[in-house]
Amino acid sequence: MSDVARRAGVSRATASYVLNRTPGARIPEQTRARVLEAAEQLRYVPHVSARSLRRGRSDLVVGHVDGTAVLRGGLSFVTLIQVARDVREAGYTFLIHGDPTVTGIPAARSWLALRPAAVVATLDRYTEDSVAMLAEAGTVPIALSHTPSDLTATVVIDDGDLGRTAAQHLLDRGCRRIVVLGGCSRLVDRQTLGHRMDEAEAAAEAGGAETRRVPFSPDRETAADLVRTWLADGTLPDGVVGATTTHAAHILTALVDAGVRVPEQVAVLAADDEPQAELVRPRLTTVSADLAADESRMADAVLAALEGRWDPELAVRRLPARLVPRDSA
Structure with a gap:
């Protein structure tokens, strides 16, 4: 210096x-x-250590975001970069830390070795004991989730607009028999996909469509069996919303393999937007979360928790959605 x-x-x-x-x-x-x-x-x-001593605390914010957690939480690397940028402007250093094998106390020990001011991780990484351990060491635990939690300060990521936008697009196309393809159960959907499926179903019903929620494990054989069932019992929908690009891509491929014309007979789209959408034929219409929108930024809530200004009412990050039109719907 x-x-x-x-x-x-x-x-x-x-x-x-x-x-x-x-x-x-x-x-x-x-x-x-x-x-x-x-x-x-x-x-x-x-010199980070010297700067921490001078300030009386660490300026390090650890983001535990291994690849699996990013996918499960519906997060995005772009979002993490935005958080890193914003906390840096506030005088903190953001460090991405990823170890898919640790949770609870082992995770807390791993984080505390870095002496961070705060840890940002998906809610499933925390337990009551690990939250207590972090707090006793002076580290602020901040969770990311699709649902509120009493365990610790939680930034709630509301992705409901993805489902609403998907359903509305099918309604605008004239679809009146809409299937919403989710995961194994509504509880699992909410934990891993947020409220996009609930909102898709509600929007389709509100628009006057006959709506069915179908649990669906996205793989080739399950998709083929489901399409065969629809054709055999006369319940083929005219619109399908897939929870993810993977869900929608599998059902799209099964429909095409069965000779169903997409989108003429069945329109298909995904309530998220991944590169795979460009690889299937016809190309998959998707709905993308606008992660660049100001209201979707998580850094303000992270900083509020870190600096003792936490307000759960202001910790809901709503992700505005936009349609990405391609060929399937």
Whole structure:
């Protein structure tokens, strides 16, 4: 820090304000640029441990988001990058930490080895004991879930608009026999997919459609059996909402293999948007969560928990949805 200050011709305090992005510090842009240039020339790297000692606490926010949890929680790497950016602007360092084998106390021990100010993880990673362990160590546990929880501060991700948008598109196409393909049970759906399936079903019924909720394990044989059943008993729908791109892609392929014309006889779309949608034929119409929208940002709620301003009423992050039209609906 002292070397940077000397190179830039400023005081050590000024260099510190610039390099630590101290909120409220009024530094002329010319001076700021000089300090940053000096830091670049000297290849300055902040000493995290020293900075934590100076501030009296760690500035590290750990995001436990292994690939499996991201998929189960309906999260997105883009969302995590946004959280990282926003907490960094507030003076914290965001570290992605992924170990799919740990939960509860082992997870808490793993996180505490990093001495973080806070941990952000999906709700299933926490237990009462691990939450207590983190709190006793001065680390704030923050959960991500589709449903509220009394266990710890929980950012609720409301993806209901995905289902509503999907159902409304089918209604606008004139579909009146709509099947909503979910998971194994409504409870599992809510835990893993949020409320998108409930909202799709409710919107279709409100629009006057005959609506069926069908549990569906997305694999080739199950999809083929389901389509054969529809054709055999005369219950072929004219519209299908898949919980995910995988659900919708399997049923789309089974329909085409059975000689059903898509979308002329049955329109199919997914209540999320993954790259697989471009690989099936016809290309799959999807609904995408607008993760760039201000109201979908999680960082404000994360910072509120971290800084003692937690308000559960403000911790619901609603994901606005937009239709991605392709060929299947």
